[in-house]
Amino acid sequence: MQYSMRPIHPRERCPCGQSRKIGANCCLQSSKTVPPLPKTGISLPRCYAAPLADCSEKLSLEHYWSHAIQALVAPKGLLTLRDEEGVIFENVPVKNLGSNVLCERHNNALSSVDAAALRFFQTGPEIVDVLDGKRSTSAVRCFEGESLERWMLKSICALLCAGLLKKKGGTQLHRSVPAHWLRLLFGAEPWPPAWGLYLPARMGQQMTFIPESLDLSTIDLPVRGASDRDSRELAGAILRMGGVECVLCLGDPGTPFLYRPTQFKIQNSQMQGLLTFRFYWAHGRTLAASFGQRD
Ligand SMILES: [Zn+2]
Numbered sequence: 001m002q003y004s005m006r007p008i009h010p011r012e013r014c015p016c017g018q019s020r021k022i023g024a025n026c027c028l029q030s031s032k033t034v035p036p037l038p039k040t041g042i043s044l045p046r047c048y049a050a051p052l053a054d055c056s057e058k059l060s061l062e063h064y065w066s067h068a069i070q071a072l073v074a075p076k077g078l079l080t081l082r083d084e085e086g087v088i089f090e091n092v093p094v095k096n097l098g099s100n101v102l103c104e105r106h107n108n109a110l111s112s113v114d115a116a117a118l119r120f121f122q123t124g125p126e127i128v129d130v131l132d133g134k135r136s137t138s139a140v141r142c143f144e145g146e147s148l149e150r151w152m153l154k155s156i157c158a159l160l161c162a163g164l165l166k167k168k169g170g171t172q173l174h175r176s177v178p179a180h181w182l183r184l185l186f187g188a189e190p191w192p193p194a195w196g197l198y199l200p201a202r203m204g205q206q207m208t209f210i211p212e213s214l215d216l217s218t219i220d221l222p223v224r225g226a227s228d229r230d231s232r233e234l235a236g237a238i239l240r241m242g243g244v245e246c247v248l249c250l251g252d253p254g255t256p257f258l259y260r261p262t263q264f265k266i267q268n269s270q271m272q273g274l275l276t277f278r279f280y281w282a283h284g285r286t287l288a289a290s291f292g293q294r295d
């Protein structure tokens with residue numbers, strides 16, 4: 001398989017097939033998470049983004065996963081969460097999964113990443129149709145990769161602040177979000193090299209899809225420059241969506257996993273009904289597309 005990269009023209013037609021321009025109203029409209037100017041100068045104590053000094057006066061209820069996403073991944077209304085040590089909670093009603101960890105202003109700023117993630121999860125029933133042979137046409141679904149990364153980061157931050165994440169060995173993690181994660185989440189800084197989404201898969205590997213499943217476990221990485229070689233810190237999470245593992249690394253994992261994948265395809269055993277997922281990643285200031293071509 002060979003890939004070629006080329007920048008996307010903002011007025012190009014979106015590959016999803018809807019007659020819309022990429023940059024305008026379709027899949028790849030950029031999801032800004034910077035709160036609108038001017039900055040407020042307020043640090044609301046219980047908002048985890050308080051160090052950015054740009055809060056509003058009121059706290060809001062932040063759901064770890066929006067209602068629409070929960071309805072797709074947990075139609076029976078129950079969710080399970082794991083970490084390195086095992087199950088954190090099992091079959092908890094999703095309506096209880098939220099806490100007051102963000103102010104209204106910061107919560108609103110993240111609504112665009114929720115929308116991007118919702119579009120991603122809405123493909124679940126389509127995948128099932130392809131695998132069940134109920135779909136004979138092919139389709140392309142496009143996603144702006146950083147929005148999905150920010151959505152994963154937002155989930156980790158909310159769970160961390162709610163005291164639900166633990167380190168290996170079961171020690172409770174400190175409930176505050178590192179300042180550089182906040183700057184990434186709210187768009188004040190670009191992603192450092194090698195940080196972001198990884199797929200623990202090989203090119204051409206086949207995966208098993210488990211409909212309506214979502215769980216999350218934490219990962220830790222060695223602390224850079226620490227004198228104690230065993231000292232490790234929370235550095236991301238593995239989210240299993242439909243049984244497929246997506247790893248968000250907030251650090252350089254130094255693994256041969258696929259970093260920021262550009263495309264994967266879903267097909268049933270009869271090779272009918274191809275569903276192609278394309279992920280677009282910013283290169284400098286332009287989004288670039290990678291189109292795979294079989295030689
Ligand atoms: Zn589109």
Ligand SMILES: [Zn+2]
Nearest residue numbers: 047055103106
């Ligand atoms: Zn805030």
